[in-house]
Amino acid sequence: MPSSVGNTFKPTKFIPVSTAACLLVGSTTLFFAFTCPWLSNAISPAVPLYHGVVFLFVLANFSMATFMDPGVFPRASEDEDKDDDFRAPLYKNVEVKGVQVRMKWCSTCHFYRPPRCSHCSVCDNCVEDFDHHCPWVNNCIGRRNYRYFFLFLLSLSVHMVGVFSFGLLFVLHHLETLSALHTTVTLVVMCIAGLFFIPVMGLTGFHMVLVARGRTTNEQVTGKFRGGVNPFTRGCCGNVKHVLCSPLAPSSNALLCFCRYMVDPKKKLAIPIKPPFLRPALSDRNVTVKLSDNGVHGSILRTKSKISLDGLGEKNTDTQPPLPPKAERHNQLQSQLTSSEESSISSKPTNPPTPAVYRYRPSFGTIPKVHYHATGEKIMMSEDSKSSAILEERGHDYRSEPNLDLPDYGTAPLHRTFQSSPFQLDSISTTPRSLSLKQGGHRPEHSPLGGRKPDPVISTPHRGVFSPGTLSNRNGSLSYDSLLTPSIAPSAGECATHPGVPTMGFHSPFLPTKMCHVRGPELQGQTIVSPYSPVRTGLIYGRHSPHLREREQERERERDPSPVRYDNLSKTIMASIQERKEMEAREKLINRHGPGNYANDSGVFDGCSRVPPGPCYPDGQRGPGSRGYGSRDNLIGVGLVGYTPRTPVLRSAASSLVRAPRTSTTSLHTDAGGGGNLQYRSPAHQPHHSPIAVPRSPSYSHQKVSFISSRERAESPHLGTREDLGQGKVNGQPQGQARDCHLGAPSGTALSPSRHTNVKKVTGVGGTTYEISV
């Protein structure tokens, strides 16, 4: 009798099976011993022979039903269920032959139960095609042993009928010697047979009907298909054939009896897997901007896999829990983020290094765009220096800013970039995936997205924290750097241009971030960007896998309003900004040489060593730090969360920042474009403080973040936070808010608006309520 591992030995559960076995074997033995001799003499020797065969059949089927693995699903491995445990909705719908069937999440086995599968509490296993748990055989009846159970019932019924009939015949012929031993024994056997006749026959008849209808006991008893259509039926004949003639399914459990299929470890050859790996031709997919989710936790495996299966269609959703569309998006993004984050750590150099400044198209038309860099976004830097365009693209707000940096590596005069931004945008647009940044600020909100859409997102693992702004900043800084130190430019350019250069990816995100900070608040777009960018970048950063979908990009784009529009700034301001940038860049350079500690991320960093990371980041950390810092806020803390594991310092900084944005999120969407702009503008006009003060950035980012966060929140509540996701997804499952904590960031609590005064509750997509400080 199969039992799950770890079950304690309970003698009581063996009582029914022992009783049944004893009665069966005992009675039949007595029958053979006392009745059959006379029968073979009086009637025919065929009678005992017949009974012998039938009894053998009964025993064989009884043994098979008792000892055979019913079709137990092994527990899902940890990798498979990482996400689902926290955020998975309780049910998932799947369409089977046109009928919607609900798959329930099994919390014990950690997977969604396939159709017709059920969890047996006695055996503590999920059983395929679960019929029922039979105490008489002390085993579940499922796919693999249903036939034997059914045949056992049939044969037992036949056997009982036979025993009773021939016993009766015996007794009738020995009425005068009823007290004789043989007769007595025969009478006893007859009584037993007669006693169990009705239940057994009843059960047999019941199962005959079930087989004919193609249902399991479980389905019949729970009334699943009462009045409805049973999608699993194959017609009466087909069902009977399926039960009786289908091949014996394999068992995954090698411990259970009758499982002859076992994976032979000897025969499995170890396949060496070592890099470098081939890559499919990605010529037309290079520019994939990977949107990294903000702070999506790492274990996205499940989510990811689920997400990847999303495309299968809602009908057959095996993967994504039925979240609202935005939530899904976010989930995906998050998952991607998480994965990208993780991957970033593992340094996936495959993605174009240049962090794409991903600018989210603000949903509100006027809202300044934030350059959001999806971690994965590599803004396609196609081989040309235009890659900087990535940033630029984004920069439609940033035009001036990103242009400075990105558009041309090494060229970058401010004004130039400024002007060139449109070009770059265009140029970028030419590159297939160049980050939709190209969209250039003034396109309709969705155009950037649109531009991006076709482009696959290249996850820039390293970017992670860089928000689009950062990227643009970076570009700016790059440009500065290039001005200052020509050597940098090539690297920057390299990053931008060569997706394959991992290092680039690293530092590009950092650079811009730094630059953002360097510029200080006066750069509206920039500063705003930086907070966002780090967040975004972080997200992006995390995501190495190039599977950031364009969809997600779009969403991210939509979510992030670009806070600053450089084109709005006066030239003088821009000039001053630039000066400041230069100064800060120099500072950074000085500070930069230390860090490079981020494995993958640092790669970028090192590459950009020129740009001193220090000043840029609020907590004085270099790029990586800033990454988390700014972008986190922007990403509503999601990105932040993602990064926290990397840089604890950043985390603290970021967390503080995170709070800020949250509180002011509403401002964004309440104010729509104008308000946001105003907010952004103001910092820009603040007196420049050349050193990047930590406080400055936080506040700055704060504002920006708030802007973005509000926007993001409004638009995609789920994306930002795991908790949101959890909320969005809830389907009977507990909200996953607590989970955000595991991201390492301040987590959900940090997200709640703290600093700002007026806290407004806004209901975002999916019904999640956000507290926004107005």
Added chain:
Amino acid sequence: MAETHSLQDLRQQAAIASKVFIQRDYTSGTICKFQTKFPTELEARIEKQQFEETIQTLNNLYAEAEKLGGKSYLEGCLACLTAYTIFLCMETHYEKVLKKIAKYIQEQNEKVYAPLGLLLTDPIERGLRVVEITIFEDRSIGSR
């Protein structure tokens, strides 16, 4: 030994980056069939065509295993007649196809997936619920 050691070294070189799980496709009922949708995580690692071909071949093999044909009927009858003792000696049709599938997966891994930094896991190890594809991180720079 040295060879094994080096192989191990090689294996140790590639760390697992992530895993993708290809779920079952239940649109045709409970027959064993996997979804052929191309997961986004693999977009940069393998051609869609190749992936779909692999999954489709697996689906076809499983369909063959579960087919209710003359062979499976005869097997059932024989098993019945021998009180299922035949299972101790003979391999069922399903098991034979499963071995074929294992061989196919092994071959695919060696020829196609390992060079791409991927590894397919036989779904039987997961109870025929998912096809697990392990994505190994690619540390080589400029591998693109």
